[in-house]
Amino acid sequence: MTVTAFRPRPEPVEVARVTATAGELLEVLWGRASTAPASASQMRVLLTLEHQDGINLRALCDALSSAPPATSRLCDRLVAAGFVERVIGKADRREIRLHLSKRGRAFLDELRTRREQELQTVLRLMPVGKRAALLEGLEAFCDAATLQMDDKDARTGDRTA
Structure with a gap:
């Protein structure tokens, strides 16, 4: 029997508190890898489009829990910046599909690279075993979160993800 067998098992509330703190620290670290020229709200749009390419404005509003006028303005700014493209639907010309542009994808790739560099700097300070x-x-x-999200989507009938 090892010493760790006597260590009390952490309760979900304790782990959640530390995880939330880690999330806040990640935000600070990632702040060093600026998201400029995209705001936090615009970043949510970009990340949503990355995972749900070709969704329409209504689905994007639902995904962001945002009102259509506010979401439309966010998209207007992202289109103007060259990060998002609007494509008219083939079946219904009134429907507009939203896609990340090549520039939008490149921006997210570069941002991830900068964020990973910040994380690597911190991780190098940790012992290998930790x-x-x-x-x-x-x-x-990640496995548990995916299961929980899939379960929630199944209960609510959400098929946009």
């Missing part, structure tokens, strides 16, 4: 434990824990977290 990094391995973090990786294992984060993989399990």
